[in-house]
Structures are given as structure tokens and as C-alpha cells.
Amino acid sequence: MLAFERQLVAALTVAVDPEVRTGVERFVEGSLDDMPEFLRLGVIGESLVLSILATMARRDPRTVVQLLDRSPVALLRQYVRLFRSLVLFAELELGPTPNGTPGA
Amino acid sequence: MTRSSRIIETEVLIIGSGAGGATTAAVLAEAGRRVTVVEEGPWIDPDAVEPFSIEEMVRKYRHHGSSAALGSPPIAYAEGRCVGGSTEVNSGLWNRLPDYLAEEWSRTYDIDEFSPTALDAYAERVESWQSVGKVPGAPPLSSALLERGAAKLGWRSVEFSRVFRYEAGVADATRGVKQTMARTQIPRAIAAGASLLPECRVVRLERKGPRIIGALCRQQTADGGPDEDVVVRADHVFVCGGAIQTPALLQRSGIRRRIGSGLKLHPTIKIAARFPHLLDHDSIPMHRVIEFAPNLTIGGSASRRGHIGLALADSGLDHEDALADWERMSVYYAAIRSEGSGRVRAVPGLRAPLVTYRLTDGDMSRLARGLVHLGELLLAAGATELHPSVEGGPVVRQTDELLQWWNRVDRTRSNLMTVHLTSSVRMGNDRSSTGADSFGAVHDFDNLRVNDASLLPDAPGVNPQAAVMTIALRNAEHFLASP
Amino acid sequence: MNTDLGSAPDVTPPDRVVVTGASGWLGQNLVRALAPSRAQVRCLVPDATAVPLLEIAGPSVDVVVGDVRDPDILDRLFSDTASATVFHAAAVIHPASKRTRELYDVNVGGTQLVLDRARRAGAGRFLHVSSNSPFGANPTADDRFTEDSPFAPYLAYGQSKLEAEELVRRATERGDVEGVILRPPWFYGPFQPARQTQWLATIRRGRFPLVGDGSQRRSMVFTGNLVHGLLRAEVAAAAPGRAYWIADAEPHRLDEVFATVRRALAAEGLAVSGGQPRLPRLAGLVAATADSALQSTGRYVQALHVLGELKDTIACDISRARSEIGYDPPTTLFDGIRASVRWCLERGQSL
Numbered sequence: 018m019l020a021f022e023r024q025l026v027a028a029l030t031v032a033v034d035p036e037v038r039t040g041v042e043r044f045v046e047g048s049l050d051d052m053p054e055f056l057r058l059g060v061i062g063e064s065l066v067l068s069i070l071a072t073m074a075r076r077d078p079r080t081v082v083q084l085l086d087r088s089p090v091a092l093l094r095q096y097v098r099l100f101r102s103l104v105l106f107a108e109l110e111l112g113p114t115p116n117g118t119p120g121a
Numbered sequence: 122m123t124r125s126s127r128i129i130e131t132e133v134l135i136i137g138s139g140a141g142g143a144t145t146a147a148v149l150a151e152a153g154r155r156v157t158v159v160e161e162g163p164w165i166d167p168d169a170v171e172p173f174s175i176e177e178m179v180r181k182y183r184h185h186g187s188s189a190a191l192g193s194p195p196i197a198y199a200e201g202r203c204v205g206g207s208t209e210v211n212s213g214l215w216n217r218l219p220d221y222l223a224e225e226w227s228r229t230y231d232i233d234e235f236s237p238t239a240l241d242a243y244a245e246r247v248e249s250w251q252s253v254g255k256v257p258g259a260p261p262l263s264s265a266l267l268e269r270g271a272a273k274l275g276w277r278s279v280e281f282s283r284v285f286r287y288e289a290g291v292a293d294a295t296r297g298v299k300q301t302m303a304r305t306q307i308p309r310a311i312a313a314g315a316s317l318l319p320e321c322r323v324v325r326l327e328r329k330g331p332r333i334i335g336a337l338c339r340q341q342t343a344d345g346g347p348d349e350d351v352v353v354r355a356d357h358v359f360v361c362g363g364a365i366q367t368p369a370l371l372q373r374s375g376i377r378r379r380i381g382s383g384l385k386l387h388p389t390i391k392i393a394a395r396f397p398h399l400l401d402h403d404s405i406p407m408h409r410v411i412e413f414a415p416n417l418t419i420g421g422s423a424s425r426r427g428h429i430g431l432a433l434a435d436s437g438l439d440h441e442d443a444l445a446d447w448e449r450m451s452v453y454y455a456a457i458r459s460e461g462s463g464r465v466r467a468v469p470g471l472r473a474p475l476v477t478y479r480l481t482d483g484d485m486s487r488l489a490r491g492l493v494h495l496g497e498l499l500l501a502a503g504a505t506e507l508h509p510s511v512e513g514g515p516v517v518r519q520t521d522e523l524l525q526w527w528n529r530v531d532r533t534r535s536n537l538m539t540v541h542l543t544s545s546v547r548m549g550n551d552r553s554s555t556g557a558d559s560f561g562a563v564h565d566f567d568n569l570r571v572n573d574a575s576l577l578p579d580a581p582g583v584n585p586q587a588a589v590m591t592i593a594l595r596n597a598e599h600f601l602a603s604p
Numbered sequence: 605m606n607t608d609l610g611s612a613p614d615v616t617p618p619d620r621v622v623v624t625g626a627s628g629w630l631g632q633n634l635v636r637a638l639a640p641s642r643a644q645v646r647c648l649v650p651d652a653t654a655v656p657l658l659e660i661a662g663p664s665v666d667v668v669v670g671d672v673r674d675p676d677i678l679d680r681l682f683s684d685t686a687s688a689t690v691f692h693a694a695a696v697i698h699p700a701s702k703r704t705r706e707l708y709d710v711n712v713g714g715t716q717l718v719l720d721r722a723r724r725a726g727a728g729r730f731l732h733v734s735s736n737s738p739f740g741a742n743p744t745a746d747d748r749f750t751e752d753s754p755f756a757p758y759l760a761y762g763q764s765k766l767e768a769e770e771l772v773r774r775a776t777e778r779g780d781v782e783g784v785i786l787r788p789p790w791f792y793g794p795f796q797p798a799r800q801t802q803w804l805a806t807i808r809r810g811r812f813p814l815v816g817d818g819s820q821r822r823s824m825v826f827t828g829n830l831v832h833g834l835l836r837a838e839v840a841a842a843a844p845g846r847a848y849w850i851a852d853a854e855p856h857r858l859d860e861v862f863a864t865v866r867r868a869l870a871a872e873g874l875a876v877s878g879g880q881p882r883l884p885r886l887a888g889l890v891a892a893t894a895d896s897a898l899q900s901t902g903r904y905v906q907a908l909h910v911l912g913e914l915k916d917t918i919a920c921d922i923s924r925a926r927s928e929i930g931y932d933p934p935t936t937l938f939d940g941i942r943a944s945v946r947w948c949l950e951r952g953q954s955l
Contacts (some may be wrong), residue, residue: 052185054471054473105430110425412720480708483708483760486709489713524675531705
């Protein structure tokens with residue numbers, strides 16, 4: 018998992034509990050590792066380009082997420098949606114429900 | 122890295138232990154043949170993992186449960202990867218291949234002995250092996266809502282059967298045990314003498330002229346040590362890896378004629394619907410609205426909190442309020458049969474094949490229509506809020522807002538998925554359109570067969586497991602009867 | 605079985621009807637034919653500007669404004685219309701969006717929604733206006749399409765009209781509606797759209813090209829003849845579950861069609877140029893290829909589509925409609941074009 022991707026996941030993860038946050042990161046990392054290679058290569062490519070642009074523009078990952086969400090380029094919206102889906106599913110499955118009981 | 126290697130001699134090698142492979146293994150082993158089943162995925166105790174949980178996605182699915190066919194738009198899909206294959210992770214819904222499709226395929230692809238009557242005989246036998254039936258007692262509310270909405274609109278709906286077993290006297294629809302391959306056909310095959318090698322991936326088939334002389338495999342070792350090379354020498358080979366892995370393996374082995382093209386899916390669009398009352402979240406609805414079948418069917422999806430969150434996120438709109446109310450929500454879908462088709466292409470050096478799918482304008486229109494009909498149905502069933510899996514929604518609360526969805530379902534904003542994958546090899550005597558003959562023997566080979574969903578000439582418009590097992594039994598017995 | 609019914613007595617038409625596509629070329633003619641004799645003519649139009657044009661046809665006309673793909677609008681269209689005959693003419697031929705997707709949404713999606721509402725409302729017969737397009741072009745100039753000719757849908761429009769027919773057939777087979785499919789070819793007649801007026805005007809100026817040698821045959825249908833066909837299909841005992849070609853008595857050579865147009869214009873007192881430019885058949889082939897290529901990317905260019913079809917023979921045989929439902933087209937091409945020209949002139953449209 019690239020450093021930029023790790024930061025992106027951290028920015029997308031809402032949960033406060035450190036165990037849940039670790040679990041989310043592990044699930045996303047496992048999913049990226051296990052992805053079909055050509056999809057993973059595509060994602061890596063986008064991650065590299067975005068990380069360079071983000072550094073140059075001095076934008077933090079949270080802002081990057083917001084910009085990507087509104088991008089007219091479908092590929093970029095799909096990129097952030099991919100990460101968001103993985104994070105969201107993991108959070109909801111691993112995190113406590115609003116009334117405090119663990120899991121779904 | 123040094124690898125140890127060994128050679129296994131067997132009579133019949135079966136690659137893949139899903140609906141097709143497990144059925145083939147059980148039938149052949151019980152007929153006294155020496156059978157070896159290799160399965161890329163691990164053996165996982167069927168009781169060990171909660172269905173549709175994150176653990177299941179990690180352990181029982183290929184690619185952690187997410188892959189996609191590239192296209193405009195891309196279509197997400199998932200494949201099981203474990204002993205029992207996709208039957209371990211599917212809904213367990215059971216529907217025989219519709220008669221008119223059997224007739225149409227028999228004609229179009231010139232398939233011998235493929236009449237509805239012939240197939241029904243095999244289907245009955247398969248159904249006698251496992252417990253097939255409707256749920257005992259009342260169906261869960263998430264399912265009953267489909268029937269309720271349909272009745273209000275005068276639309277036809279049915280309750281599908283499922284392969285679930287219930288203990289005697291149990292009238293609770295949620296307490297059944299899904300009769301997967303790992304619980305049924307695999308133990309049956311092993312009891313009849315078949316051997317099973319999990320975590321053993323076939324890299325390539327070795328051929329000499331029209332014969333397959335061996336399979337090169339890589340076996341993961343239990344202690345985390347280096348993988349082992351295994352060569353399996355068999356008199357006969359059945360490839361049963363499913364509509365993606367079967368053509369990929371054949372292509373890797375240099376077998377390409379009519380292999381990998383013509384892939385068919387059931388492109389699916391979803392709505393996360395909010396109701397004014399609490400709903401259940403542990404079963405997949407067994408009711409289906411068939412008013413517009415076979416080209417369009419409406420049903421329900423897994424609706425644990427994670428799935429609802431994902432479905433809500435698909436619109437990209439604010440949904441905190443809805444997510445907090447997830448216990449009153451459930452995810453439903455409209456699935457189509459598509460005119461378009463796709464391709465599976467093995468890429469040298471890459472483990473996973475490249476999968477692409479092309480949807481026609483007619484397909485996109487059918488999906489839009491499906492979303493509108495699904496919306497009508499859910500509103501009639503009492504839903505108060507509909508969140509479509511279309512970027513930008515909009516969220517709909519009344520019938521007069523549905524019109525907007527027609528123009529919103531387009532190639533850039535639709536989030537589509539499929540649960541079924543078929544037709545990447547196809548069976549029949551018409552060599553211009555099929556990769557295997559009427560009984561699954563790959564054209565121009567003496568001892569190579571396919572026996573899984575890739576044989577179905579088209580997407581069936583219903584859950585394919587019944588058709589796959591029926592055809593697998595038919596083909597396995599044909600093999601036994603040949604000299 | 606059905607030929608026996610050809611001599612069975614007609615059924616009585618209901619006093620209520622529902623017309624979709626009421627403000628279209630066919631619709632305007634149909635509503636005017638129905639209004640005097642029916643207690644209720646419930647019309648669907650996409651645009652509010654069409655309302656006065658239809659209400660003028662009579663007090664029984666009742667107009668609903670909305671989109672044929674809109675479930676809510678269709679609920680309103682069909683409210684209180686039990687046993688009404690449904691004339692489903694709403695369709696798109698030349699998509700305003702210039703995208704082929706619209707053809708499927710309206711022609712297939714709209715038909716599905718209307719069929720569903722018709723069933724739920726307990727409608728009477730369902731008259732579905734189809735097209736020659738599901739059949740493509742005839743293989744030779746002497747070939748004629750019959751009701752059993754094989755399907756060969758011409759591009760996206762043809763595909764969408766074919767799929768719509770299949771929906772009507774399936775609904776009829778399931779007993780949801782009593783469907784009759786009518787297949788009219790190229791229209792001419794009053795309430796024609798601008799593109800048809802332009803065609804007449806361009807022929808008058810001697811500028812409309814003849815593609816090829818002009819020997820290709822075209823069946824055409826005068827709006828009055830089509831309305832007559834629809835009204836016969838509404839009451840003929842043999843009609844339910846059947847499909848019929850509805851056209852003028854005979855197809856004509858395309859050069860003859862152009863010549864007839866010139867004669868009709870002259871008979872209405874207009875000066876007509878004798879010029880007849882020609883384009884080689886190749887031009888039509890090139891246009892058709894370009895049309896096909898564009899449509900496969902979802903795009904639609906009307907001029908290319910029209911030019912592509914001008915080279916073809918599209919001709920049908922109306923024997924079945926004659927024998928089974930008593931269809932007998934009263935108007936000839938010459939008289940029908942004259943009526944069209946008169947209609948244009950009466951409305952101050954310049955030709």
C-alpha cells in the first residue's frame with residue numbers, strides 16, 4: 018500500500034476506536050493486494066499521480082478527497098469511490114453500532 | 122526459491138469444486154472412477170464464518186470479493202474461491218432453467234438431448250440430493266414486502282425455492298442451513314473415494330495434440346513454506362473453474378478457439394429503501410417479481426449494515442440520516458439480461474485475467490426501466506425513501522419523482538454489479554458459436570471437458586446454480602456412458 | 605382459425621378511448637376521427653402547447669400533459685378508463701437528443717409502462733402502432749413484406765420497435781391485453797411535421813435528389829388510410845393477437861412517387877420545377893454506413909439516416925389486412941399528396 022493510499026484511508030475512516038481503524042486499514046490493504054493486477058496497476062498509477070499533485074498543491078488528503086468527489090473525470094470519482102467503499106464496509110462491519118454493540 | 126515437486130497419477134482430474142466441479146466429482150466417484158479434485162481456494166468449515174460478513178469476504182472470495190469487468194460503465198462482480206466455490210457465498214436460491222430457454226438454446230446452438238423434459242429429469246435427481254423448498258413458516262419481512270408491493274400493482278411475483286435444510290418441526294425461515302457443495306457433494310465425493318487438494322492452483326494444462334497429458338499446479342503448503350509444484354497426470358480432465366477462471370486457464374494453456382468471448386452477466390442496479398418499520402437483515406429475500414421476466418427481474422439483496430452503507434454511498438449524496446436508520450432499510454435490485462456481452466482474456470505474466478463487458482444502449486435503457494419499476498414497487502410496498510445506486514441520485518419519495526431516473530441512469534453515473542457470470546465457453550454442435558460440444562467436451566480434444574456455468578449459452582435470467590448442477594449431472598453421466 | 609373470423613361480425617367499439625402520441629402526425633388525425641363518435645377521448649401529449657390543438661377536435665377530448673415514461677402521468681392517463689380501447693402511437697423516430705438511447709427509453713420503456721397501465725385499468729383492445737423498421741429493406745425491388753417475413757431490424761429505431769412489438773406480443777399471450785400490431789410504412793398526410801413540408805417544398809424547387817435509378821419501391825400510407833386501418837383493427841373479430849401491414853393499396857417506384865408529388869403540387873396551383881437531381885446509389889450506401897457507425901456509438905444524425913434509407917426498397921403486401929379486418933384504403937397517393945399540400949397552404953406554410 019502506498020503512503021498516499023494509507024493517508025487517504027485514514028482520512029476516509031470516521032471511526033475513533035484505534036482497533037477499528039487498524040482493522041479497516043488491514044482490510045483495505047488486503048483488498049488492494051488481492052485485487053486483479055491490472056486493476057491494482059491502474060489504482061497505483063492514479064495514486065502516484067494524485068500524490069505528486071497533492072504534494073505540489075500542498076493539499077492534505079481530506080481536501081484531496083473532496084476535490085476528487087467533484088471531479089468531472091469519471092475515473093477519478095471511481096478511484097475515491099473504491100477507497101470509500103472499502104473503508105465504509107469495513108467500518109460498518111467492524112465498528113460498533115450507534116448504540117454501542119460491536120459488529121452489525 | 123527451491124520448490125519441491127511431486128507427481129500425482131489419477132484417472133479423472135476435476136479442476137474447481139463449485140456447483141459444476143463438485144457435482145461432477147460426486148457422480149464420477151460414486152460410479153467407481155478414481156477422481157482427484159484440485160481447488161485453488163482453501164477448505165473452510167461452513168459453520169466457521171458468518172454469511173456476508175467481512176471475514177467471509179476475506180477468506181471465501183477471490184480478490185476480497187471485489188473485482189470488476191471494465192467497460193462503460195464498469196460492472197462489479199465477485200467469485201467464490203474456496204472448497205465449494207460460489208455456492209458457499211451465494212443466496213442459495215434455486216430456480217430451474219426456464220423451458221423456453223432450453224428450447225431456444227437447443228435450437229440456436231444445436232445442442233443434442235437438451236429438451237425441457239430431458240433436463241427436468243436431471244433437475245429432479247439433483248433436487249433429490251439436497252433439500253430444495255420454500256421457507257417454512259412466514260417469509261422474512263424484507264422478502265414479504267416484495268410480494269406486498271407486487272400485489273398492490275397487480276404484478277406477478279413468486280417465492281423461489283432455496284437449497285436450505287431445516288430441522289424437523291422448525292418453522293423459522295432464518296434457521297435453515299444452506300446446502301452448499303462443501304456440505305453436500307464434496308463430502309459425498311470424498312466418501313466415494315475422491316481425493317481433494319485445496320489451495321492447489323492449476324497454472325497450465327499440458328497438451329500433446331488433441332490430448333491433455335497433465336496439469337501443472339502450485340500447491341500452497343500448510344506451514345507457510347514455499348509452494349510446491351504438483352504435476353497431475355490424468356486420463357480425463359474436467360475444467361470447472363467458473364465463467365472467468367475456466368476460459369483463463371484454457372487460454373493460458375494455449376486453448377483459445379471460441380474460449381473467453383461471449384461472457385454474459387446479469388447487470389444489476391440497486392435501491393436502498395427506507396421503510397417506516399424495522400426490518401430483518403440476516404437473509405436474502407426469496408421473493409422475486411417476475412412481471413417483466415425474463416429480461417428484467419426484481420429481488421432483494423444482502424442488507425447487513427455494511428451493505429446498506431455501501432448502497433447509500435453509491436449515490437454520493439449525504440446519507441448520514443438514512444445510515445443511522447439502517448435497521449429500517451433494505452437493499453433491493455433490478456437485474457437484466459443484456460444484449461451486450463464481454464470477454465475474458467488471460468494476460469501473460471498476470472495472475473488475473475482481464476475482463477471487459479460492453480453494454481448496448483438497449484441494455485442501458487432496460488436498466489433505467491428496471492430502476493423505475495423497482496421504484497414503483499418499493500413505493501407501493503410502503504417505502505418512504507429510495508436511494509438509487511446512481512451517482513447524484515436523486516433520492517425519491519413519491520411516484521411522480523421517478524421520471525427523473527430515466528435520464529440519470531447513464532454510462533457515467535450508474536453503479537452496476539452482477540452476481541452471476543456465464544457463457545464464456547458455451548455448449549453445442551454449432552462450432553462457429555461454441556467452445557465445447559453438446560456435453561461439454563472442448564472441440565478438437567479427446568479428453569478435455571468443461572462442466573460449469575461457462576457452458577450455458579446465455580445468461581438464464583435466474584440464479585444459475587440449478588441449471589449448472591443439472592447440466593453437470595447430465596454431462597457427467599454422458600461421460601460415464603461413452604466408451 | 606383467424607381467416608374464418610374474417611367473416612365474423614365486428615365487435616362494438618367502446619365509447620371511451622385512450623390515445624398516446626395524440627399530438628403527433630398520426631395522433632392528430634386519429635383524435636379528429638374519434639372525437640365526434642366517442643364519449644371520451646383521453647389523450648397523452650408531451651407538451652402543453654398541443655392541448656388547444658386537440659381540444660378543438662371536440663368536447664369529448666380530454667388531454668393529459670406528460671412523458672410517456674412517467675408512471676405517475678400514466679396513472680392519471682388511465683384513471684377511470686375501464687374497457688377503453690388503447691391506441692398506442694407515442695414513439696420517437698428522430699431523437700431530439702441526437703442519441704439512440706432515447707429510442708429505447710420511449711419506444712420500449714414507454715410501451716412497457718403503457719401496456720402495464722392498460723392491463724391494470726382493464727382496457728379493451730390495445731392497438732400498437734409499429735413500423736416497417738423491424739424488417740429492414742426488401743432483398744429485391746419485387747419482394748414484398750408479409751406479416752411472416754423474417755425480422756431484420758434496421759439500426760436502433762428498428763431494434764427498439766421490434767422490442768416493443770415483442771412486449772405487446774408477450775402481453776397478449778399472457779392474457780394481459782388484447783393486442784393488435786399495426787405496421788405502417790412511410791406516412792404522408794395532414795398534420796405533417798416540418799421535415800415532410802420541407803421534402804414537398806424541395807421537390808417543388810427541383811432540388812430533392814433521387815438516389816439510384818429510382819426503381820426502388822416504397823410503400824407509403826396516407827394518414828386517412830392508416831386511421832381507417834386502426835379503426836377496422838379496433839372492431840374486427842379476427843384482429844386480437846395478430847399483426848397487420850397497413851399501407852396504401854400498392855407500393856410505387858420512388859421516381860413515380862416524386863413525379864406524383866410534382867403533379868399534385870401543380871394540381872393545387874403551385875409552380876413546379878422540372879429538375880430532378882440524382883445521386884448515385886453509392887451515396888446512399890455511404891450515408892447508411894456512416895449512420896450505422898454513428899449509431900453504434902449511440903449518436904444519431906437525421907440527415908444521414910434519411911439519405912441512407914432512400915436507396916432501399918421497403919414495400920409490403922396488405923392482403924392480410926384486407927381479408928381479415930376489412931381494410932380497404934380509400935385514398936390514392938395523388939389525392940393524398942394533394943390533401944397534404946392543401947393542408948400546408950391552409951395553414952400559411954410556404955411550399
